[in-house]
Amino acid sequence: MKEEIIIAGFGGQGVLSMGKILAYSGLMENKEVSWMPSYGPEQRGGTANVTVILSDERISSPVLNTFDIAIILNQPSLDKFESKVKPGGILIYDGYGIHHAPTRKDIEIYSIDAMNTAIEMNNSKAFNMIVLGGLLKIRPMVTLENVLLGLKKSLPERHHKLIPMNEQAIKKGMEIIKRV
Amino acid sequence: MAEEIRLMKGNEAIAHAAIRCGADGYFGYPITPQSEILETLMELKPWETTGMVVLQAESEIAAINMVYGGAGCGKAVMTSSSSPGVSLKQEGISYLAGAELPCLIINVMRGGPGLGTIQPSQADYFQTVKGGGHGDYRLITLAPASVQEMADFVGLGFELAFKYNNPAIILADGVIGQMMEKVVLPPFQKRRTEEEIRKNCPWAALGKTADRKRNVITSLELDPAVMEENNIRFQKKYKIIEKEEVRYEEINCEDADYLIVAFGSMARICQKTIEMAQEQGIKIGLLRPITLWPFPSQAIAAYTDKVKGIISVELNAGQMVEDVRLAVNGKVKVEHFGRLGGIVPTPDEVLSAIKEKLM
Amino acid sequence: MDVNEIIKPENLVYGKPRLMNDNAMHYCPGCSHGVVHKLVAEVIEDMGMEENAIGIAPVGCAVFAYNYIDIDWLEAAHGRAPAIATAVKRLNPSKMVFTYQGDGDLAAIGTAETIHACNRGENIVIIFINNGIYGMTGGQMAPTTLEGMVTSTCPYGRNVELNGYPLKISDLVAQLDGACYVTRQSVHTPAAVRKAKKALRQAFENSMNHKGASLVEIVSTCNSGWKMTPDQANKWMEQHMFEKYPLGDLKNE
Numbered sequence: 167m168k169e170e171i172i173i174a175g176f177g178g179q180g181v182l183s184m185g186k187i188l189a190y191s192g193l194m195e196n197k198e199v200s201w202m203p204s205y206g207p208e209q210r211g212g213t214a215n216v217t218v219i220l221s222d223e224r225i226s227s228p229v230l231n232t233f234d235i236a237i238i239l240n241q242p243s244l245d246k247f248e249s250k251v252k253p254g255g256i257l258i259y260d261g262y263g264i265h266h267a268p269t270r271k272d273i274e275i276y277s278i279d280a281m282n283t284a285i286e287m288n289n290s291k292a293f294n295m296i297v298l299g300g301l302l303k304i305r306p307m308v309t310l311e312n313v314l315l316g317l318k319k320s321l322p323e324r325h326h327k328l329i330p331m332n333e334q335a336i337k338k339g340m341e342i343i344k345r346v
Numbered sequence: 347m348a349e350e351i352r353l354m355k356g357n358e359a360i361a362h363a364a365i366r367c368g369a370d371g372y373f374g375y376p377i378t379p380q381s382e383i384l385e386t387l388m389e390l391k392p393w394e395t396t397g398m399v400v401l402q403a404e405s406e407i408a409a410i411n412m413v414y415g416g417a418g419c420g421k422a423v424m425t426s427s428s429s430p431g432v433s434l435k436q437e438g439i440s441y442l443a444g445a446e447l448p449c450l451i452i453n454v455m456r457g458g459p460g461l462g463t464i465q466p467s468q469a470d471y472f473q474t475v476k477g478g479g480h481g482d483y484r485l486i487t488l489a490p491a492s493v494q495e496m497a498d499f500v501g502l503g504f505e506l507a508f509k510y511n512n513p514a515i516i517l518a519d520g521v522i523g524q525m526m527e528k529v530v531l532p533p534f535q536k537r538r539t540e541e542e543i544r545k546n547c548p549w550a551a552l553g554k555t556a557d558r559k560r561n562v563i564t565s566l567e568l569d570p571a572v573m574e575e576n577n578i579r580f581q582k583k584y585k586i587i588e589k590e591e592v593r594y595e596e597i598n599c600e601d602a603d604y605l606i607v608a609f610g611s612m613a614r615i616c617q618k619t620i621e622m623a624q625e626q627g628i629k630i631g632l633l634r635p636i637t638l639w640p641f642p643s644q645a646i647a648a649y650t651d652k653v654k655g656i657i658s659v660e661l662n663a664g665q666m667v668e669d670v671r672l673a674v675n676g677k678v679k680v681e682h683f684g685r686l687g688g689i690v691p692t693p694d695e696v697l698s699a700i701k702e703k704l705m
Numbered sequence: 706m707d708v709n710e711i712i713k714p715e716n717l718v719y720g721k722p723r724l725m726n727d728n729a730m731h732y733c734p735g736c737s738h739g740v741v742h743k744l745v746a747e748v749i750e751d752m753g754m755e756e757n758a759i760g761i762a763p764v765g766c767a768v769f770a771y772n773y774i775d776i777d778w779l780e781a782a783h784g785r786a787p788a789i790a791t792a793v794k795r796l797n798p799s800k801m802v803f804t805y806q807g808d809g810d811l812a813a814i815g816t817a818e819t820i821h822a823c824n825r826g827e828n829i830v831i832i833f834i835n836n837g838i839y840g841m842t843g844g845q846m847a848p849t850t851l852e853g854m855v856t857s858t859c860p861y862g863r864n865v866e867l868n869g870y871p872l873k874i875s876d877l878v879a880q881l882d883g884a885c886y887v888t889r890q891s892v893h894t895p896a897a898v899r900k901a902k903k904a905l906r907q908a909f910e911n912s913m914n915h916k917g918a919s920l921v922e923i924v925s926t927c928n929s930g931w932k933m934t935p936d937q938a939n940k941w942m943e944q945h946m947f948e949k950y951p952l953g954d955l956k957n958e
Contacts, residue, residue: 189526193353201353201526205379206464226617228525231692319353371796399795403788404821411785411818415761415792418779423792441782540797551777551793553757553800562771564762564780 167197167222169307170230174215174247175239180294183320184237185216187298190316191308192220202228213242220307235305237297241265258300258343267346275346276304283342284335292335299339310336349530356496356522359529360426360452361386363500364398368535369450370421371399373412377431378464379520380454384426396537406431410438410451417447418563420543420550422504426452428520429470430461432478439513440479444565446580448507450500451485451515454523455661457688465688466520466611468661474517475639475669482577484584486514486591487638489609493527495636501532508546510587517638519661521611521690593636594645598624602631604704605649607670608659609635611690616659618693619700630700638666643673650677655704659696660684679704722746724755724775731769735935737925738767740892741834744902745805746774748909758801759793761786765807766840784815787822790829794912801913803830808849809839812874816848819874826883826917830908833875833920836927837946844930848872851949856930871949875922879955885917887955891924891947893939907957916958924950 171188175181182203192199203216217233219225232252238244238259244266251257253272261267262281280296302308308316313336317329354362361383364372374384384402392398399416403409409425416423427435432453442449453474457467474487486506488499496518503514543550554560567573595613598620599605608616613634623630633649635642649656656678658667667682674680683699685691691699724746732738749758755776762770764783771778781789786804794802811819811833822829838856839845845858849871853862863871879887886908890901901923908919924946928938 186526190353193351193528199353199526199528202521203524205520205524225527226621227615227619227693228527229521229611229615229690229692230618231694371792373792399792401791401795404817407785408788408791408818408821411782411788412792414782414785415779415789416796418789419759419793419796421796423796437782438785445780551759551779552797553759554775554777555756560771560775561777562780563778564771566768566780 167220167307169220169235169305170233171218171220171235171237172215172230172233172247172250173218173237173239174213174243177212177214179214179239180291181214181239182216184294184298185218186320187313187316188218188220188308190320191313194312194315194319195308197221198223198225200225200228213240215243235301237301239297244268256304258297258304260297276300276343277346278339278343280339280342283338287335287338289331289335292331295332295335296339296342299336300343302336303340303343349533351528351530353526354493354529355382355524355526356490356493356518357382357454357524358386359493359497359531360500360516361390362531363497364424365390365392365396366532366534367501367504368396368422368537369398369424369500369504370537371401371412371416371423373401373403373409373416373423373425375403375406375409375427375431377406377428379456379466379523380426380428380452382523383452398537406434407438410435410442413449413451414438414442414445414447417442417449418445418551420547420552422508422538424450424452426454428454428456429458429467432470432473436473436479439485440481440483441565442513443479443483443485444481445563446511447513447563448504448511449513450503450507451513453515453517455517455519457686463688464520466661466690467688468519468610468612469663469665469686470517471638471660471662471665474515475641483580484512484587484639486510486512486587487517488514489517489636489638490522491610491613491634493522493525493529496522497529497531506591510583512583512587517610519611521614588640591637592640592642592645594642595634595636596645597632597634598629599631599633599649601629602652603629603654604631604700605653605656606630606632606659606696606700607635607646607656607666608632609638609666612659612661615691615693616696619696622693622697623700635666641669641673643669646670646673647675650674653678655679655681657681657683657700657704659699661690662686722750724750725773726775728772730773732766733929735926735928735938736766737836737892737923738834740898741832741901741923741925742770742773744892744898744905745803745832748902748905749776749801751906752801752909754801754909757799758803759797761790761793761802761804763804763806763810764841765810767805767807767834768841770805784810784813785818786810787815787818787827787829787831791822791825791827794827794829798828801909803832803909803912805832806834807840808833808835808837808847812848812872816874820877820881823878823884823918823920824881828912828915829918830912831918831920832905833922834925835922835950836925836930837871838927838930840927840930848874849950851945873950875920875955878920883917884920884956885958886911886919888920888957889922889924889950889952889955891942891952893926893942922950924952
């Protein structure tokens, strides 16, 4: 198996950390993983994206031009990456802040109302975990158990108390993602 | 027990590896995209465990001179920076080479010239392998292409530096520094004691004991006849390194019709290019120099009769391509492809360039 | 009387320190460096630190300090001695580490390294020879050159509108929390030499007691650069240099 994934949105949305948790989950499953972020000032309010690859085989390039899955969390990212999804691939987006919905017919498009749900849950920090839940519902590339292990591995110990909240958010995401 | 497989950034791997390799000191100054090296060391507080000194200097210039001070005492010391900061270090690097001091320098390259960009680049190839500072000197240059190699080359860099009493440099870039991959860290090694250093580095300025003459760490020699002798000695050493320490990797090179020469992150991207080419029935091989100096000239020259063309793919306007051309000496077509100023080409862009330039 | 009858221990009234070797000095006759070198060697000997002293030589006239004092040395790039000393001391806390720098090295090109090493409270000694001129390169203006003073790069006298003001770097260093001892001395009279030696001893002791950075400025002559006889230079220093750079402790904590 090999999944080439781009996650893109605004800095501060938890794009990079979502990718990191996915990568750690892959590590827990003994997969080959790579996590290549955009870096620099983008991290603090501009657009941010991260390329995550999970594979059973050695990963060649951590930099890609097309993706199996694109997770899109703002309009500039949709404009940039919709065309980069491989035919037959998957695009997941949150409609919050998206003015022009994706239009491609040769890919599977899903929407997830993660931002509003996070606000309803009174926990905006859960946003990226809701999106991750949605992804795992569509493509169960790693088990929930290993995601939680990955979280444990990637979070400093003082934040381990947040893991149950993250689990709840992932499960919520699995419920609310829908095919467009 | 097998070492644990971890997931970390290339920059973080360097910091962990430094502590585990028994480094005595790290001196650095923050600059993107390599600040995680200093940050990780400060977080890990090795002074409480191995006794390693970690210090944030007031400038890159101060940092490289701290390295000179530590190296002059025979200690295993290192610094890291990114392109503009490494330019500032060039004076110190020249002095280190002139005083024949071992040390490890890390350059996580970003786009230039000037303040440039913080995005990945390989435009410091010339600076690194052709001099950079003043005078006839060479740096042992290691080009990692994975997070694992970032970790491994710390130990290797120190080993080569002390073997030849010469600075070694890890020439990485923003991609390798910032990406996370699986890595197995090197086992813990004890730092050397003062007695061991006095024995292994009898030249070290550690305080003059009655049984020897004073040690003076210097690159100064006003008598040109003696200075020429010094230079001849350096050149002899460089010849030995060129003979003994060339390292490279060949991927899919057997029966390849075309050869890519690429290092570091570009070598990773080109591996994907090769996979894409295979699907189209095009046979491309990759020769990845691991040491940029000494350069694998003979290994590349061996392909002159075997391939229809060679392309040097670099994140710059064409630097390593000059060494590739020197290696094949006009016997086969050598082209260059690169993106500039911090843009990293995608694998398909490289394939298009190969088709356009070589086919 | 035969010469060998004179060379007897009981007749010895003055000796050079053992650490001073017999290499002929390249310093000009009348230069202050020779005296300060001797004092440094004496203090190291008096403290019994011959095997633990590590000196950092500058770029400038004292570039060859390592030829005369028989301890281990590192020769620094211009201005960088305090950075080098920082690493040497931190990596070898039991050693006695000092820099020996002139005014161009310490107060022009190496200002940042000087200020920051002192501000970090590095347990090092900085010996600062201030003669208001670049001696090694042939008498150019230094940051400490006095107003109106003639050098080869201010041939009509230092003009503050063009060149700025003489830099009292020791006063700056004295402001820093990391500096425990800042003093200004001279070596132009036997009494001054004795005081300077005491100051050096205290600075070296501070470094071994991990009290922070100590800076000993020696206001000095450069009779060659100043184009005077040694005697005239001493008088000129008393009349002019001491006015701008008064002797005494600036800080002693």
